[in-house]
Amino acid sequence: MEGARHMGTAWSGRLPDCSWLRFFGEELRTVREQLGLTLREVAAGTTYSFQQISNVEAARRTPSQALARELDRTLGTGDRFQRILTRVLADTFPTWFTSMADEEAQATQIRIWEPRIIPGLFQTEDYTRQRLRWANPHLSSDELDEAVAARAARRHILTRDQPPYIWLILDESVLLRPIGGPTVMTRQLHHLTQAAETPHLTLQIVPLTATPHPGLDGPLTIWTYPDRPDIAYIDHPHTPHLIETPHDVSDTTLTHNLLAATALDPTTSLDHIHTLTKTTYGA
Structure with a gap:
């Protein structure tokens, strides 16, 4: 997204204190707020709607691989969200x-x-x-x-x-x-x-x-x-x-x-x- 500073790949793969799905949403919120962006502004930088981004951030929807790639590109986070998504999908089932x-x-x-x-x-x-x-x-x-x-x-x-x-x-x-x-x-x-x-x-x-x-x-x-x-x-x-x-x-x-x-x-x-x-x- 234009104006978003690069967040790098700081996520180290640490184990969260919650499910990986909720952790994905919390990381999205953290990065978004650090960049001073609203949910609508994040959505505007992707091909996804405000409601879809909101549901992911609230852990009501599992993000797709395409969305994870777009978030990394839009927020300048390297491959952070793609890497977290691999844990989300691994944690999906009993x-x-x-x-x-x-x-x-x-x-x-x-x-x-x-x-x-x-x-x-x-x-x-x-x-x-x-x-x-x-x-x-x-x-x-x-x-x-x-x-x-x-x-x-x-x-x-x-x-x-x-x-x-x-x-x-x-x-x-x-x-x-x-x-x-x-x-x-x-x-x-x-x-x-x-x-x-x-x-x-x-x-x-x-x-x-x-x-x-x-x-x-x-x-x-x-x-x-x-x-x-x-x-x-x-x-x-x-x-x-x-x-x-x-x-x-x-x-x-x-x-x-x-x-x-x-x-x-x-x-x-x-x-x-x-x-x-x-x-x-x-x-």
Whole structure:
């Protein structure tokens, strides 16, 4: 930004006394105030809106890599915010999920079967908030804001230059489970169908009338890479774990293939979601 003095790369990587997401916002506020800039002035030096910058500073949104680069350029901070963002993204998920998030970010193709909820990659903020509030009733407002923003960070893979190709199969019960009520679900289903109209997502629905199938054992995900064998994850109630042996990955792939054969075709699936949205949620 014109007139902003160079702040250098003084951040040394010290551990914050709060989450890395909140630390990012505090560092943004500190640098901004040192330069005598308002939020609107910072936003004017980027391609982002005042509200987006404000939400990042308040730790209500996880910043993107593009935003971190623009903040460093605008504020003259070298690579400070880009370096902090690597910690934010590493701190985004619970310990048990870190390896899954890493696989997700590296994959060129992702196959998903989900019989319970809309997968995190395709959740709206309101849907995520309602689901987390239900699953974690003891979270404070600040903790809930941070959790929602952290999970939103996963979605950056959908907007990168080369997003992964995703083949998503959902059980119809996911669409009927009214998390957050009719308004939240209507927006969620609209968001899902919009995503399915892009060339990087194939969406299929397994109707409730389908005969028993192997997907009844629980959710699964398969990641495909350009330079190494596939890895899978199964989320069975008592044995959630990553699968790396070729035989077991092959079995998981077969399950996904059988589910695809059981499901409605993509066009019929989208029509079904549109109809269900109107008849179930009145929109």
